Amino acid sequence: MSDFPTVTSPDAPDHTPDHTPDRTxxxxxxxxxxxxxxxxxxxxxxxxxxxxxxxxxxxxxxxxxxxxxxxxxxxxxxxxxxxxxxxxxxxxxxxxxxxxxxxxxxxxxxxxxxxxxxxxxxxxxxxxxxxxxxxxxxxxxxxxxxxxxxxxxxxxxxxxxxxxxxxxxxxxxxxxxxxxxxxxxxxxxxxxxxxxxxxxxxxxxxxxxxxxxxxxHPLVAATSDAGELARFTTELAEAVASATRVTMLVGPQVHRRSLEPLVREIADHDGVYVASQNMSKAVLDESHPASLGTYMGAFTRVDEARAAVDEAPLLVLAGTVMSDFLTGFFTQRFDEDQAVELGLTAARIADTTFYGVRLEDSLRALHAVLGQTSRPAVTAVGHPPIADAAPPVPGAPLDQEHFWAAVQGWLRPRTTVIADAGTSFYGALDLVLPDESDLLGQPVWSSIGYTIPATLGASVALPGRRSVLFVGDGAAQLTIQELSTVLHRGATPVVFLLNNDGYTVERKIQSPAAVYQDIAPWDWTLVPAAFGAADRVVTARATTQDELAAALELAHATTDKALLIEVVLPPMDSPRLLTVLTEAIAHAAQRR
Structure with a gap:
């Protein structure tokens, strides 16, 4: 069938959203x-x-x-x-x-x-x-x-x-x-x-x-240079043949090419570990025996996982981005120049670059080569989830540790987790995501406020999935108006509004009491009503551990409406990973 357009009158009404199952x-x-x-x-x-x-x-x-x-x-x-x-x-x-x-x-x-x-x-x-x-x-x-x-x-x-x-x-x-x-x-x-x-x-x-x-004829993506791909495959086979173990560090470009299923197939080979950068967290289900979880150099949560990357006999960098926040401020100990690098449009083995070899084809070559060789099975390293939250104490105030521990036990499979830059993203990174889940964030550009409109995009892209959004109060004040679009289109995300009274990340880095760290206080639970969407969303406010437990139960029980849960947290409290990162940033600033 050809693909000429079927056109209607220019005066036709706007198209309404199609609420179809997940579609590619x-x-x-x-x-x-x-x-x-x-x-x-x-x-x-x-x-x-x-x-x-x-x-x-x-x-x-x-x-x-x-x-x-x-x-x-x-x-x-x-x-x-x-x-x-x-x-x-x-x-x-x-x-x-x-x-x-x-x-x-x-x-x-x-x-x-x-x-x-x-x-x-x-x-x-x-x-x-x-x-x-x-x-x-x-x-x-x-x-x-x-x-x-x-x-x-x-x-x-x-x-x-x-x-x-x-x-x-x-x-x-x-x-x-x-x-x-x-x-x-x-x-x-x-x-x-x-x-x-x-x-x-x-x-x-x-x-x-x-x-x-x-x-x-619909447009078709470019193909790899056949000669370069053949040369790359030959040299890759030689490199893999001598390796007792292969570790693959997977970056966000794998997502851009929709290659997650191929990563899962590669992970099923004996002798293969798979770690992800934080912008591609859960590219492989974190319950998989080959999964090392998220690698961030010195800030990697499990020492054995870091060693499996840094000391790999053969390290494959697949679609990686070597920026500060993705490498733990460049604390990686592996030699990037000696790794096998699979980029979007070129591949490299040590000093030799193979131009015109696309990422999808270099990964397929790796899969084929691994299938032709043998290595001992790896020992599952494991990356235990955040410790289970202690039973809520009535009236006990919330903190970051208790909040993320409670969320860890609350998340369900097949969830799109969306986390804004700062407290939200680095709290979410320490979660072990349930199977068939994604983490959507923006750690490289780190533009606060990105995630509320991105939640709109996610709900339109995959209407069959429920999104769970974590966003701070400072970030939300930039783009909260797009929540009205989300709600009026009938999406039902769960929104955790982390109210820590201002810009906690910046407070942790420098001048915590400065006036510019403060924001105007809003009554967040009234926002949906101001948007004319009070009937489409259930709101709750959690200031204590038992109030959070009740809000999480409400979120599980309510599937036909969106939820906005305001979570009140101390201004200077931060999740584990953000604490060590901001300490590193502050230390670097002092050295300058």
Whole structure:
């Protein structure tokens, strides 16, 4: 079947969300063959649907209205309106991570695209393929240098396009004559490099007519160079043959390529250990005998797990990112140069780099080579969960230790755990996640407030899963308005609002009593009512151990509504991992 778009009237109502079971881009909806010509907006929308990005986030603005009117006529495309453009970028990012494919957002020129640029920069930092689509003034207005609103009143319409060139893998202002090529090239770049791309579409170009012939064939990701892959496989076989044990450290790029099932198959070979970086926690179920849990250099929770990575006879770095927060501030003891490195588009064995070898193929080669050799079975290292919470003491105040211990026993399999930068993320990292669960966070870019809009993206991407969000009060004040979108779309996440009266991470690093560490106090349990969603959410407030126990029981019993649980914690208390990390940061700052 070809994939020409089925189009409806531009005046058709907005698409409503589809509450279908978990779905991957491979079984995303396909459009029926109808039109032989389409508008540029329809062409772009059809390509997004073909690639599984069938939900587009954003806001309308006068320069993108013509574009949106064309895009929403394409069957299978669903519009998800956000409360601001930054949140739309965060939501598209979360959607792309959970769908293991593209995310997309549409903004208006200038004010809208600049609002979104922080979110897109985070996607670039963390290898998330997001398509940022900006509706621009017409080509004639640009040519005239007209002093329009949303411009800098200097006749230059490319200021913001140039800004996006710094935070995307490609930035293109689409021309009518080359529109299909421009769009396809940008989408292929996003897929190939797992990075965001920018498409600026002038209002007249959005409605220009182009041939639909290319849409017969959905875009296909690039393949590896056959010769380089063969050379890599031969040398990999030699390296594996002499190794008594193989340890694989798995990074977030494995998620971007949807390669978790292949990691599980590799983990089933004898003599293989698998550790994850914190941005890919639970890439292998943490109950698996080969799992070492999360590796963070000196801050790895279990000494034996750290040794299994640092002292591995053969270490394979699969899709890793060697940044400060992912390596325990560069306290890893292994020699990166002597490891086998499997990157998104190249592989390396010691001093030899094999260009054009894609991550999916290098991992398949590793799987095949391991199947042709033998090693003794590994001894399960284990990474015990946080100690069970003691029975709640009525009236006893909460602290971080008791809270996370209680959460450990409360979590259930097949949960998407979402944790904001700071207290929430580093508390969640010490959890042993139940099987078939994910941790969604942003430890490299670490933009606080990311997770509430990302929860929107996650709930749209995987409507059959329940999300559990941990977010601090300071972070929540940046983006809490997107919770209204989550609730009004009918999602039922459990939101733990960790109220520790300000910016605890910064307090732990320096100047804890400084006025800039404080935030305005909010009555968090009244927020859903202010959003007009009181009937869609159950709220609770926990200041003591027994109140937390009751709130957790309520969360298990309530599945048809969202829950917002405000958890009141001491301002200077922090989870184990955050305590040691902030001490390291503070010590480094003192040395400077």
């Amino acid at each position: 881009p491979d079984d995303a909806p396909r459009s029926a063959p109808r039109a032989t010509t389409v508008t540029v907006g329809q062409y772009l929308a059809t390509r997004l649907v073909q690639l599984g990005a069938d939900h587009v986030f954003g806001l309308p603005g006068d320069f993108n209205l013509s574009l949106l009117d064309q895009m929403v006529t394409v069957d299978g495309l669903h519009w998800v309106g956000s409360t601001n453009e930054l949140n739309a970028a965060y939501a598209a990012d979360g959607y792309a991570r959970l769908r293991r494919g593209l995310g997309a957002l549409v903004t208006t020129f200038g004010v809208g695209e600049l609002s979104a640029i922080n979110g897109v920069a985070g996607s670039f930092s963390e290898d998330v393929p997001v398509v940022q689509i900006t509706g621009m003034p017409s080509t004639s207005q640009k040519a005239e240098g007209a002093h329009l609103h949303h411009t800098l009143i200097d006749g230059d319409y490319e200021h913001f396009y140039r800004a996006y060139r710094e935070v995307t893998a490609s930035a293109t202002i689409v021309r009518a004559a080359t529109a299909t090529r421009d769009i396809d090239a940008a989408l292929m770049t996003a897929l190939r490099e797992s990075k965001p791309v920018y498409l600026g579409i002038p209002s007249d170009v959005a409605v220009a007519t182009v041939h639909a012939a290319n849409l017969r």
